[in-house]
Amino acid sequence: MSSSAGDPASVPIVDYLRLGSRPHLRARQCTNCGARYFDRRNACANCGGTDMAYARVRNQGVVKSFTIVHRAAPGIPVPFVSAIVETADGTSVRSNLVNCDPDPETVRLGMKVRLTTYAMGTDDNGTTAVAFGYEPIRSQRAGTKNPQGH
Amino acid sequence: MAGTRIAPDSVWVLGAHMTRFARYPEFDAVDLAAESVLGALADGGVAIGDVDVLAAGSLMQPPGLGQRIQKQVGQTGIPVYNVTNACATGATAVRAAVMAIKAGEAGIGLAVGAEQMGKMGLLGGAAKKKEKRVFEPSGRYGAVTGIDGYLGTATMPGVFAQAGMAYAGEHGGVSFEQFARVAYKNHLHSTLNPLAQYRKKFSMAEVMESPMMSYPNTLLMCCPTGDGAAAAVLVSGERLRRMAPEQRRRAVKLSASVLTSDPYVEWGQVQPDVNTLTRNAAAQAYEAAGVGPEDLDLVELHDCFATAELIHYDNLGLCEPGAAGDFIDSGAPFRDGATPVNVSGGLISKGHPIGATGVANLYEVVAHLRGEAGDRQVPGAKVGLAHVIGLGSACGVHILEKAAA
Numbered sequence: 089m090s091s092s093a094g095d096p097a098s099v100p101i102v103d104y105l106r107l108g109s110r111p112h113l114r115a116r117q118c119t120n121c122g123a124r125y126f127d128r129r130n131a132c133a134n135c136g137g138t139d140m141a142y143a144r145v146r147n148q149g150v151v152k153s154f155t156i157v158h159r160a161a162p163g164i165p166v167p168f169v170s171a172i173v174e175t176a177d178g179t180s181v182r183s184n185l186v187n188c189d190p191d192p193e194t195v196r197l198g199m200k201v202r203l204t205t206y207a208m209g210t211d212d213n214g215t216t217a218v219a220f221g222y223e224p225i226r227s228q229r230a231g232t233k234n235p236q237g238h
Numbered sequence: 239m240a241g242t243r244i245a246p247d248s249v250w251v252l253g254a255h256m257t258r259f260a261r262y263p264e265f266d267a268v269d270l271a272a273e274s275v276l277g278a279l280a281d282g283g284v285a286i287g288d289v290d291v292l293a294a295g296s297l298m299q300p301p302g303l304g305q306r307i308q309k310q311v312g313q314t315g316i317p318v319y320n321v322t323n324a325c326a327t328g329a330t331a332v333r334a335a336v337m338a339i340k341a342g343e344a345g346i347g348l349a350v351g352a353e354q355m356g357k358m359g360l361l362g363g364a365a366k367k368k369e370k371r372v373f374e375p376s377g378r379y380g381a382v383t384g385i386d387g388y389l390g391t392a393t394m395p396g397v398f399a400q401a402g403m404a405y406a407g408e409h410g411g412v413s414f415e416q417f418a419r420v421a422y423k424n425h426l427h428s429t430l431n432p433l434a435q436y437r438k439k440f441s442m443a444e445v446m447e448s449p450m451m452s453y454p455n456t457l458l459m460c461c462p463t464g465d466g467a468a469a470a471v472l473v474s475g476e477r478l479r480r481m482a483p484e485q486r487r488r489a490v491k492l493s494a495s496v497l498t499s500d501p502y503v504e505w506g507q508v509q510p511d512v513n514t515l516t517r518n519a520a521a522q523a524y525e526a527a528g529v530g531p532e533d534l535d536l537v538e539l540h541d542c543f544a545t546a547e548l549i550h551y552d553n554l555g556l557c558e559p560g561a562a563g564d565f566i567d568s569g570a571p572f573r574d575g576a577t578p579v580n581v582s583g584g585l586i587s588k589g590h591p592i593g594a595t596g597v598a599n600l601y602e603v604v605a606h607l608r609g610e611a612g613d614r615q616v617p618g619a620k621v622g623l624a625h626v627i628g629l630g631s632a633c634g635v636h637i638l639e640k641a642a643a
């Protein structure tokens with residue numbers, strides 16, 4: 089999504105996804121114990137500290153767990169792979185695996201992945217929402233439908 | 239009574255009852271709860287006028303369930319605690335009554351859990367619906383639209399699938415067949431339980447080939463929604479000592495009653511931790527009861543999904559660390575195995591009317607310890623454990639022991 093840098097017609101799906109030339113996740117980090125949070129906290133759930141600073145989350149990680157969702161609420165495309173990714177700097181993130189067949193033979197626990205972004209929809213004002221997912225590092229393929237970023 | 243030692247500060251289950259779990263479109267949760275309350279009182283040989291405190295649990299009912307039950311069974315003016323604590327709601331109601339007894343404020347307490355769910359799905363996480371679609375940040379994550387299905391899954395079959403797959407990743411793998419065998423077992427067990435919502439045996443192939451919900455959980459590896467109620471009459475040892483021999487004989491000792499919440503873990507904000515609080519609750523319960531997992535003759539644990547039951551074998555210390563897959567393969571948790579688990583059929587087949595679940599599992603253990611469980615009786619059962627967990631998270635563990643008479 090390098091074209092989305094500063095583009096008012098694009099918004100991130102959540103505020104902890106930072107777009108721009110190098111899309112990444114941004115967490116609030118407890119300055120006392122280092123615990124990271126994707127939402128605001130009045131005090132750290134780990135240590136009670138109240139001083140938080142922003143931290144950039146690394147884009148690469150490994151799949152710690154996954155499921156392949158075949159039934160979901162109406163309007164959600166299935167099947168898709170939901171995964172818990174542990175980033176290289178030890179932050180757990182939940183998102184979809186993209187550019188990856190939704191097949192238990194393809195998705196592997198411990199698989200190396202990296203963050204990527206894609207347009208997930210456009211609203212009635214013409215604003216595009218940009219979502220993030222994780223794609224396998226070794227099986228990146230050109231020409232699939234949502235290969236954006238990097 | 240010679241041979242029976244009843245400590246005055248102990249707490250006992252005097253009476254218990256559950257409705258069959260089923261779909262009852264003609265009844266509401268108050269009807270079902272009242273039936274169980276009257277059943278538990280009769281089972282314990284006491285009347286509503288003897289009860290000093292009432293705790294009523296439900297997750298999806300309008301406020302004031304306890305008071306509405308009183309309108310059906312007797313408005314005696316006693317304190318009522320209406321509790322809600324996710325899928326641990328029923329255990330929380332039990333815990334509230336136990337605390338009142340332990341505090342010396344009540345001699346007899348009544349705990350009831352009930353739910354009328356109808357045919358709602360358990361999928362949740364529905365997309366936001368707006369007349370005009372406008373991407374504007376809202377909520378704690380500044381989300382511009384529904385994130386379920388884009389930033390992973392928030393559905394229950396998926397969340398618990400991820401819990402199971404995380405366990406698989408940490409312990410050298412758990413096969414699809416091993417997860418499926420848990421559901422095969424619980425469907426098989428339910429054929430002997432007349433109170434179960436479903437009583438049909440399925441083959442391993444049928445379990446594995448039923449519609450995939452969220453890999454590795456197929457439809458037959460997921461609990462159904464349903465309606466039902468369960469109630470328990472609890473009594474202090476001091477009061478029980480003065481009761482009739484038959485009441486003392488059938489009373490079951492509540493050796494441990496524990497409630498925990500989820501302590502901080504790094505990944506807790508993206509995947510609910512159902513492990514640590516269960517481990518903590520089990521450790522506290524074993525300590526309080528002075529028993530270990532090897533002493534358990536039966537376990538009713540929270541098998542909302544097959545993946546959940548498998549990881550709780552490890553969390554409750556029923557198997558060697560990391561060996562939950564081997565444990566199911568060994569046959570140990572089957573009714574004729576070393577540690578029978580969910581001989582009732584579990585949530586997967588007995589059903590899961592949410593508020594009732596954490597009382598109904600006490601009912602099941604009590605029935606076995608009294609030797610009154612009929613066709614599904616675990617022979618000679620003396621010690622049992624009941625476990626529930628609700629996301630958010632809350633965990634209840636109760637250990638029950640047959641009277642030493």
Ligand SMILES: [Zn+2]
Nearest residue numbers: 118121132135
């Ligand atoms: Zn901290």
